[in-house]
Amino acid sequence: MNIYNKVSQVRNQVKEWKRAGLSVGFVPTMGYLHEGHESLIRKAASENDKVVVSIFVNPTQFGPNEDLEKYPRDLKKDSLICAGAGADLIFHPEIEEMYVKDACTSVNMNGLTDGLCGKSRPTHFSGVCTVVTKLFNIVPADKAYFGEKDAQQLAIIKKMVEDLNIDIQIIGCPIIREEDGLAKSSRNIYLSPVEREAALVLNKSLKVARKAIEAGVKNTSDLKGLIVDMIEKEPLAKIDYVEIVDSRSLKEVDFIEENVLVALAVYIGKTRLIDNFTYFI
Amino acid sequence: MNIYNKVSQVRNQVKEWKRAGLSVGFVPTMGYLHEGHESLIRKAASENDKVVVSIFVNPTQFGPNEDLEKYPRDLKKDSLICAGAGADLIFHPEIEEMYVKDACTSVNMNGLTDGLCGKSRPTHFSGVCTVVTKLFNIVPADKAYFGEKDAQQLAIIKKMVEDLNIDIQIIGCPIIREEDGLAKSSRNIYLSPVEREAALVLNKSLKVARKAIEAGVKNTSDLKGLIVDMIEKEPLAKIDYVEIVDSRSLKEVDFIEENVLVALAVYIGKTRLIDNFTYFI
Numbered sequence: 001m002n003i004y005n006k007v008s009q010v011r012n013q014v015k016e017w018k019r020a021g022l023s024v025g026f027v028p029t030m031g032y033l034h035e036g037h038e039s040l041i042r043k044a045a046s047e048n049d050k051v052v053v054s055i056f057v058n059p060t061q062f063g064p065n066e067d068l069e070k071y072p073r074d075l076k077k078d079s080l081i082c083a084g085a086g087a088d089l090i091f092h093p094e095i096e097e098m099y100v101k102d103a104c105t106s107v108n109m110n111g112l113t114d115g116l117c118g119k120s121r122p123t124h125f126s127g128v129c130t131v132v133t134k135l136f137n138i139v140p141a142d143k144a145y146f147g148e149k150d151a152q153q154l155a156i157i158k159k160m161v162e163d164l165n166i167d168i169q170i171i172g173c174p175i176i177r178e179e180d181g182l183a184k185s186s187r188n189i190y191l192s193p194v195e196r197e198a199a200l201v202l203n204k205s206l207k208v209a210r211k212a213i214e215a216g217v218k219n220t221s222d223l224k225g226l227i228v229d230m231i232e233k234e235p236l237a238k239i240d241y242v243e244i245v246d247s248r249s250l251k252e253v254d255f256i257e258e259n260v261l262v263a264l265a266v267y268i269g270k271t272r273l274i275d276n277f278t279y280f281i
Numbered sequence: 282m283n284i285y286n287k288v289s290q291v292r293n294q295v296k297e298w299k300r301a302g303l304s305v306g307f308v309p310t311m312g313y314l315h316e317g318h319e320s321l322i323r324k325a326a327s328e329n330d331k332v333v334v335s336i337f338v339n340p341t342q343f344g345p346n347e348d349l350e351k352y353p354r355d356l357k358k359d360s361l362i363c364a365g366a367g368a369d370l371i372f373h374p375e376i377e378e379m380y381v382k383d384a385c386t387s388v389n390m391n392g393l394t395d396g397l398c399g400k401s402r403p404t405h406f407s408g409v410c411t412v413v414t415k416l417f418n419i420v421p422a423d424k425a426y427f428g429e430k431d432a433q434q435l436a437i438i439k440k441m442v443e444d445l446n447i448d449i450q451i452i453g454c455p456i457i458r459e460e461d462g463l464a465k466s467s468r469n470i471y472l473s474p475v476e477r478e479a480a481l482v483l484n485k486s487l488k489v490a491r492k493a494i495e496a497g498v499k500n501t502s503d504l505k506g507l508i509v510d511m512i513e514k515e516p517l518a519k520i521d522y523v524e525i526v527d528s529r530s531l532k533e534v535d536f537i538e539e540n541v542l543v544a545l546a547v548y549i550g551k552t553r554l555i556d557n558f559t560y561f562i
Contacts, residue, residue, distance in 0.1 A: 105444035137446040163386035165418040
């Protein structure tokens, strides 16, 4: 498995594969891979002849007070995980290879980016849309794989691909969790043992909400109340948002009448974690 | 020569050509083709095995008070010109085929889009960048051809392609003029005979400026003064802008020390015309 850091190298390799009639799957990541990423790579390997994984901590999707500098990195371990899960190529560019000094073009979206994580991270999704557009142009794959943990990101990328006629199929893959229910995340490494325990409240409160919906509660302010009450009982937790939105438009709904995304972001100490589930009518 | 109006048709055809090892040139247009477009198509045909011309009057690049509704259209004549100049395929989509109802993604740029035409047409280049990105995703060509008459557009598209890693080579082609010097434009059809005569002042004033530069005048405010004075003597003309900018950054310069773009936009009656030349040091 090769690790390339130049745009031209990875593009030429992928185009060579395509010319040879091979299908290509692509898994864009920020590295520090965990079993969530691994599941994406395995899925890509099962559906394509070749698999490219990109590892790039994209500065333009971090806000000024976010964790860009300390975002965890471990290329050696990442390479082993990629190879083990069936990747054929890692694209690991430097920032200068991805952004020329006078870069001034961005890809932007209205609506889908306004709520949820977009509210507290106002420039985040412009950074995501721009880098993913770039990566799709560098790696002209047939299919690209994204985790459902970043539910808003997945919805946004699907919409961007539709709106810009990008010739790639977007595949969402289920959230992978620790045995005790915590969603796998590169940021879990920031948690102290005590915070790690407190972080269980994200998934636990979502489970309570799901049970309530299944028991017939359809009023979303009641449901959000259940989640908020439970999280507020956890002293180390501070809510960023708890939202129930239409799963496609990501617009808030008062009653559950269509498929909904129940999503939350919670600070555990200084670490911002997200989790969600989609309830299908 | 086929005329396709569906994204899937043209994409499949171009991908088939590419799989067969053929090179593809692409000429995006808004139709009502003149000898300027024809020169782009001929150039594309001379450099590629296959040539696609798109004809789409893109609503998102027109401002609210601009000429979208009355923009001239003549698909029959356009088809003859395309076929005669060596095109293999016309892509002629309806607006609904290009923009889904809830489209919300755009491609934007800072800096290059601020001056010149961007000043009086503030949403224009976002519309251009977005539709050209879409067209490049629909028609995965090797090279795309644009006229130097839209000098700012050409500079913007080159920068966008660099910034977004779009895998297509942008070729600029020289301005084609009427015998008396008026730059060919689909909008020339709006001019009455008297306005047609008055419109010559655009090119004439540029010629005077070029001669002055060649004679040693390097101060751009003097040069702009020459152009402005000449245009203001023409009663039917009203200046939108006269600018002298760095040919790459499009930033205004006080003295000519690098290659510069001398560009102007002038209303002749109600018709806004543009013209320019690049002076190479």
